[in-house]
Amino acid sequence: MSATRDKFGRPIVVVxxxxxxxxxGAGKADNWAKLTAGExxxxxxxxxxxxxxxxxMAGTVDFVAVDPFSSTDLSEKLxxxxxxxxxxxxxxxxxxxxxxxLFLAVAPVEVEWPQRQALAKAAGANTDIxxxxxxxxxxxxxxxxxxxxxxxxxxxxxxxxxxxxKGSPISLSTACASGATAIQLGVEAIxxxxxxxxxxxxxxxxxxxxxxxxxxxxxxxxxxxETPAKASRPFAKNREGFVMAEGAGALVLESLESATAxxxxxxxxxAGCGELADSFHRTRSSPDGKPIIGCVNNALIDASMTVDxxxxxxxxGTGTPENDKMExxxxxxxxxxxxxxxxxxxxxSMVGHTLSAAGAVEAVFSLLTLEHQRIPPTINYxxxxxxxxxxxxxxxxxxxxxxAVMSNSFGFGGQNxxxxxxxxxx
Amino acid sequence: MAETRPVxxxxxxxxxxxxxxxSSLGEGPDAHWEALNAKRVxxxxxxxxxxxxxPLSPLTYDAQIPKKGDQRQMExxxxxxxxxxxxxxxxxxxxxxxDILSKMDMIVAAGGGERDxxxxxxxxxxxxxxxxxxxxxxxxxxxxxxxxxxxxxLSNLLAGNIAIVHGVTGSSxxxxxxxxxxxxxxxxxxxxxxxxQSDIALVGAGHNGERKDMLxxxxxxxxxxxxxxxxxWDRKDHSGFxxxxxxAFLVIESKAHAEARGAKPFARLKTVIADRARRKDAGExxxxxxxxxxxLGPLKQDAAIITGAxxxxxxxxxxxxxxxxxxxxxxxxxxxxxxxxxxxxxxLGIGLAALAIxxxxxxxxxDSTGVEIEMSKPPSQIVVxxxxxxxxxxxxxVEAI
Numbered sequence: 105m106s107a108t109r110d111k112f113g114r115p116i117v118v119v120x121x122x123x124x125x126x127x128x129g130a131g132k133a134d135n136w137a138k139l140t141a142g143e144x145x146x147x148x149x150x151x152x153x154x155x156x157x158x159x160x161m162a163g164t165v166d167f168v169a170v171d172p173f174s175s176t177d178l179s180e181k182l183x184x185x186x187x188x189x190x191x192x193x194x195x196x197x198x199x200x201x202x203x204x205x206l207f208l209a210v211a212p213v214e215v216e217w218p219q220r221q222a223l224a225k226a227a228g229a230n231t232d233i234x235x236x237x238x239x240x241x242x243x244x245x246x247x248x249x250x251x252x253x254x255x256x257x258x259x260x261x262x263x264x265x266x267x268x269x270k271g272s273p274i275s276l277s278t279a280c281a282s283g284a285t286a287i288q289l290g291v292e293a294i295x296x297x298x299x300x301x302x303x304x305x306x307x308x309x310x311x312x313x314x315x316x317x318x319x320x321x322x323x324x325x326x327x328x329x330e331t332p333a334k335a336s337r338p339f340a341k342n343r344e345g346f347v348m349a350e351g352a353g354a355l356v357l358e359s360l361e362s363a364t365a366x367x368x369x370x371x372x373x374x375a376g377c378g379e380l381a382d383s384f385h386r387t388r389s390s391p392d393g394k395p396i397i398g399c400v401n402n403a404l405i406d407a408s409m410t411v412d413x414x415x416x417x418x419x420x421g422t423g424t425p426e427n428d429k430m431e432x433x434x435x436x437x438x439x440x441x442x443x444x445x446x447x448x449x450x451x452x453s454m455v456g457h458t459l460s461a462a463g464a465v466e467a468v469f470s471l472l473t474l475e476h477q478r479i480p481p482t483i484n485y486x487x488x489x490x491x492x493x494x495x496x497x498x499x500x501x502x503x504x505x506x507x508a509v510m511s512n513s514f515g516f517g518g519q520n521x522x523x524x525x526x527x528x529x530x
Numbered sequence: 531m532a533e534t535r536p537v538x539x540x541x542x543x544x545x546x547x548x549x550x551x552x553s554s555l556g557e558g559p560d561a562h563w564e565a566l567n568a569k570r571v572x573x574x575x576x577x578x579x580x581x582x583x584x585p586l587s588p589l590t591y592d593a594q595i596p597k598k599g600d601q602r603q604m605e606x607x608x609x610x611x612x613x614x615x616x617x618x619x620x621x622x623x624x625x626x627x628x629d630i631l632s633k634m635d636m637i638v639a640a641g642g643g644e645r646d647x648x649x650x651x652x653x654x655x656x657x658x659x660x661x662x663x664x665x666x667x668x669x670x671x672x673x674x675x676x677x678x679x680x681x682x683x684l685s686n687l688l689a690g691n692i693a694i695v696h697g698v699t700g701s702s703x704x705x706x707x708x709x710x711x712x713x714x715x716x717x718x719x720x721x722x723x724x725x726x727q728s729d730i731a732l733v734g735a736g737h738n739g740e741r742k743d744m745l746x747x748x749x750x751x752x753x754x755x756x757x758x759x760x761x762x763w764d765r766k767d768h769s770g771f772x773x774x775x776x777x778a779f780l781v782i783e784s785k786a787h788a789e790a791r792g793a794k795p796f797a798r799l800k801t802v803i804a805d806r807a808r809r810k811d812a813g814e815x816x817x818x819x820x821x822x823x824x825x826l827g828p829l830k831q832d833a834a835i836i837t838g839a840x841x842x843x844x845x846x847x848x849x850x851x852x853x854x855x856x857x858x859x860x861x862x863x864x865x866x867x868x869x870x871x872x873x874x875x876x877x878l879g880i881g882l883a884a885l886a887i888x889x890x891x892x893x894x895x896x897d898s899t900g901v902e903i904e905m906s907k908p909p910s911q912i913v914v915x916x917x918x919x920x921x922x923x924x925x926x927x928v929e930a931i
Contacts, residue, residue, distance in 0.1 A: 146787055155665030156672060199715055201920040214643040215747065217667065233654040235647050235742035239581075242749040251750035252920070254684070256641055257707025261921055264806060274714050274806035275707040277640075277686045284929040285703060289718070296725045321677040341783065349916040381636065381702035386681050388604060394701070516681070517690025519702060 106527075108361040109406040110375075111408040114295040120368040121194025121356030123186030123242050127163035127349055131189055134464045136472050138454070139480045140501040144333035144454050146347050152313050159325040161313045161332035163349025163456030170309075172218040174211055178309025180259045180353035182461075185307050187267055194356035194368060195299060197268070204301035206269035207289040208260045209282030209459045211310050215254045215351035223247065246340040259307065266458050269303055279515030280420070281379075282306055283353060283463025288377040290357045306464025307352035316348060322336050322387060324424060336457075338421035338450035339428050339496045341489040346422040349456025353464030355471075360529065373526045375508070376407025382518030389430040395520050396434030396512075403510065403522035404438075407530055411439045414524070415444065416479055416504065418470045418511040419494075421450025422457050427514065432492040435512075447504065449482040449497040463513040467523055470509040475526045480505050541724035545795035545850050545931065546884040548622025548781025550614040550734065552772060553868050553878070554584040558617060559885050561662025566893035568881075571867050574740075575761040575773065580756040581749075583739050584774035587812040589613055590671035595695050605682035606646040606775075608691050611736020615692045620780035623793055625696070630791075634700040635731035636692060637719045639711035639873035643817030645743045649674045671903055688736055698732050709838065710804065710922025711735070712876035715926070716780070717802040717831050723784050730783035735873040739773030753919060762841040762865040763850070763899040769843035771919065774869025776872060778878035788906070796884035797928045801826055815848035818923040819915070823852070826913065826927050833911040834892045835861045838875035840909050842919035849917045853901065859913075860905035867896060876916035876924060883912035883928040 110116050124131065127145025128138040138145075145163045151173065155159040170177045170184070197203045224233045227241040241247075252258060261274040278285040283306030290302030319325050326345035328335040337343040363370055382395035382401060389396060404411065420431055436443035451469050452458075458465050473479055478501055485498040508526045513519075536619050546700050551557065554572035555565040574585045574592070591609055594616030595601050601609060617688075619625040624634070656662040681687050686704040703718075705711040712735050719731040748754050748771075755765065755772040762771075784801055807814040835853070839846050853861055864879055871878060875890050886892050892909050895902030914923040 153664040153668065158672070210706070212642045212683070214645070215743075216681075220650065221657060224658055227658075231658065233658050234651040235746065239652075239742065239746055239749050241744050243752060243753065248751045249755070251747065254747055255708055255751075255920060257710060257921060260707060261806075267810060272710050272714055272717075272806050273707075274705055274718070274925065275711070277684075277704045277706055278702065279684065279686050289703075291724070292727065296721060296727070298721070315670055317668065317671045317675065318680040318683075320672065321675060322680060379701045379703075381689075381699040383695045383697050383699050384695065386678075386687065386690055403867040477881065515686070516684065517686045517702070518693050518699070519686060519690075 106519060116360040117291045117294045117357050118360045118363050118376045119355050119471055120358050120363050120369045122188035122371060122468045122471060123189030123354040124465055125182050125185050126163050126351035126458065126465060127164060127165055128455055130185060132472060135262040140478055141482045142453060142499060144483065146335055148331040148332055149530040157316065157321045159316060159327050160329045161335060163347060164311045165350040174216045174219065175211065175309045175312050176213050176253055176258060179307045180476040182309055183263055183305050183307035184266060185427040186304060186354035187263060187277055189524055190354040190356045192229050194357055201268040202303055203295060204299040204303060205271045206264055207286040207302060207304045208263060208273060208275045209286040209306035209460045209464060210259050211308050212277055213256045215256060215436040216312060217314065218485035219250055241338060242392050244457050265286050267303065277517040279517050280459055280461055281513035281515040281521040282460040283465060286464060287355060287374060287467055287523060288521060291374050291377055294357060294359050301358045304357060305354040305460035308459045309350045311348055311350055311457055319348060336453050337422050337484040338423040338453050338482055338491060339492050340485050340493055341487040343423045343425060343428060346400040346424050347456040349458045351455060351458035351461045351463055351465050353468040354468060372474050373529050374402045374523060375530045376524035376525045377520040378403030380405055380520050382520060387516050391439060392431040393430060396430060397437050399520035400434060400438045400522050400525060402525050407524040409524060409530060411442055414508050414510050415506045416449040416473060416509045416511055417446060418466050419448050419450045420512045422516045423452060428492060433493060444493055445495060447479050449480055451480060453483040463521060466511050470511045470525050473506055473509055477503060477506055540864045541623045542726055544720055544723045544778055544782050544799045545785055546707055546797050546799050547783050547788050547793045547795050548618040549796060549881045549884055550585045550618025550621055550779040551881050552589055552610060552614045552617065553776030555586055556587045557589060557774055561636060563889060565886060569894060569896045575758060578745065579744050581754045582759050583774035584772055585740055586610060587773035600695055604691055605679060606738040607644060607736050607739050608682060608688045610738060610775060610777040611688045612691045612695050614734060614736060615732060618779035618781050618873060619696055628697060630701050630730060631697045634698050635719060635722060636689055636698045636731045637699060637703045638689040638706065639705050639735040640685040640688050641714040641873060643683045646675060646679060647742060689750040708872050709875060709916050709918035712873045713804045713916045713922065713924030715928060716877060716880060717804055719782055722801055723782060729787040732779060732781055734779030734877040736777035737871040737874040739869055739871060744773060755841065761897045761899060762839050762846060762863045763799060763897055763901040765841045769841060771840045771842055771870035773825060774871040776868060776871045778874050779883050780877055780881055782834040795931050796888040798931050800929050801927040806922055815845050815917060815923060816851045818847060818854040822923060822925045826925060830911050832909055833859055833896050833906050833913060834905055834909040835859050835913045836879045837861060837863050837915040837917060838879050838918040839863050839865055839917060841865055845917050845919055861902050878912040880926050880928060883914050887912060887928060887930045
């Protein structure tokens with residue numbers, strides 16, 4: 105077995121480029137500085153009227169202009185930003201000629217309200233509006249761009265053009281685990297020998313009125329509107345919902361062999377990926393925690409690692425009563441006594457829940473943790489929950505020796521995905 | 531499942547052991563085979579006039595989705611898909627087999643987002659008549675949207691519902707992106723089996739074409755077929771497609787896994803490949819299909835083609851240019867018979883190809899333009915083509931065992 109293959113004889117997959125954008129800012133440097141300073145990106149929404157909303161704050165990305173707004177346009181711009189940062193760092197390929205496939209975690213796409221309203225306007229004032237009148241207005245030929253914009257493959261199509269990725273780009277959704285799944289697909293393609301490199305991106309610009317209301321109607325969101333920066337409280341006793349947020353993360357993955365051959369700097373290793381679906385309920389985890397436990401175990405087996413080798417867990421940690429409880433059950437079952445001492449922190453306490461992007465954003469933060477040997481905190485941890493006795497790295501970042509990180513993502517629809525990232529090949 | 535096995539050097543042979551079809555022609559292999567041989571087409575030119583659609587043949591949902599509560603939690607596209615997935619599991623003989631289902635991969639190609647058209651219309655009306663306050667949209671949505679509608683709209687919740695109703699939990703991945711999502715779902719499922727990463731996979735899609743919000747997306751660029759049904763090869767007067775309702779799922783498994791449990795295959799799934807022409811210049815789709823065809827390798831004399839050609843232009847004319855280079859190969863277009871079921875079209879084509887191979891015959895042409903020719907001998911190979919109306923080209927090679 106050569107040094108470029110893992111214990112299963114598969115090509116070792118490394119990270120050679122990373123990009124990130126969140127409500128904290130654009131790029132790795134800015135995000136890392138603010139994340140380790142314990143800053144919150146959550147603020148009162150200014151993008152649209154919030155009157156009548158149950159939740160009026162979010163981790164919006166307001167430094168990227170999109171007018172007229174659509175979540176798909178913002179997702180695309182964020183995806184471009186992080187892919188560009190990651191490719192530049194990797195120094196791979198040539199401009200507009202990335203030598204591998206694209207795997208894109210992106211929110212489901214649909215025509216949005218500003219566009220629906222524009223269409224209704226075109227149908228004529230004082231006309232009775234229904235879908236028949238909208239269809240007539242759509243057929244006028246004045247809205248052809250909406251077709252391109254609101255295809256489900258739209259963002260991937262644009263990124264594939266911009267960066268010149270190869271083959272058929274895959275847009276995917278595993279709900280809030282999507283970002284991790286995009287990375288897993290890239291890892292698998294390289295392990296199968298289909299590609300030497302892959303561009304894995306997770307992006308989400310979903311803060312629009314209807315998306316916010318959809319989560320509100322499921323009672324999933326924090327309503328602590330008075331103090332937005334204090335609203336996201338993963339693992340705390342007074343947690344009461346997640347905070348919607350926007351952002352994007354990108355990784356350039358390569359086989360170790362290919363990265364070494366071109367002299368690329370290796371930023372980390374994707375040592376293992378695990379997944380397992382939950383058939384219990386559309387929005388709730390199986391009360392016995394078995395799917396989460398199985399998912400985490402699958403990642404460990406895939407990485408040929410045991411729990412004592414994991415130094416830090418980058419938690420899904422949404423701050424909903426249900427998620428954090430189930431995550432503790434899963435982790436404590438797999439990690440046993442170690443669960444009381446291993447640091448487990450949630451980036452979502454600061455950047456909110458970036459939904460389809462979260463798995464990719466948090467993979468970048470996990471890799472930065474390895475690079476800087478510093479663990480970002482869980483902020484807003486003022487009231488510990490005795491039922492969740494994790495070391496959550498409360499409120500202040502901590503220097504630590506970190507050689508392996510587990511990053512977990514769980515989502516509606518029974519989606520579970522775990523990644524294990526290491527500094528060196530296992 | 532995690533990939534825990536060593537790398538295999540030779541691709542693992544993959545069989546299609548389960549086919550689940552529900553469409554405008556009915557449900558199950560027999561109904562489809564009978565209808566295709568009778569050249570029956572089920573089309574509705576009035577309900578959505580001027581747009582033509584292929585309506586779903588009524589299904590007895592209780593047969594595959596026993597709990598009414600589950601049915602209520604889904605919109606039509608999810609019910610159709612979950613139903614077809616159940617048919618595929620039945621067909622493969624793995625329904626209820628917890629050992630197998632808990633390790634089974636699942637890749638679903640999905641759109642999503644069936645909207646509440648009444649809520650949309652009432653909001654737009656109030657705005658049009660100037661009676662809406664700035665917070666009107668928020669209040670109406672908060673008060674009028676059904677709280678669980680979101681779950682019926684989320685793309686990955688077709689897979690989620692299949693996990694809940696049928697217990698498939700080895701993995702759950704949802705690909706989006708119209709026709710290409712259907713191609714890539716099967717491509718990745720096969721790649722995982724061929725590489726030894728997985729033994730058995732459920733793959734497919736569900737589509738509800740009887741939706742004004744979906745017609746709207748395609749009407750933006752005039753893609754909807756109007757007024758009268760015609761063959762996809764004969765839409766000179768108005769190019770485009772009639773949306774079709776239907777679900778198509780396949781159970782694909784390694785030969786060894788199938789043999790160990792005594793499963794009978796319909797056909798071998800040899801290859802699935804995909805590409806994406808930029809489509810900036812004329813001829814790029816033809817060139818992309820030429821390249822994919824070459825990459826399939828040499829084909830036998832008794833090969834046939836089942837294509838999901840949409841009827842949209844210029845993609846269909848470009849595909850026809852490709853097909854004319856293989857004019858001796860019998861072609862069947864699913865779009866004429868089933869309409870365009872977008873993500874579902876490619877899995878549907880593979881299901882029909884596997885069915886035709888297992889029945890030892892290609893069904894007759896249904897086309898007066900001469901593109902589709904008779905084929906008297908049993909096909910031993912069928913190439914399934916998926917050319918997206920806007921993006922994406924894919925091919926699968928299905929073979930007799």
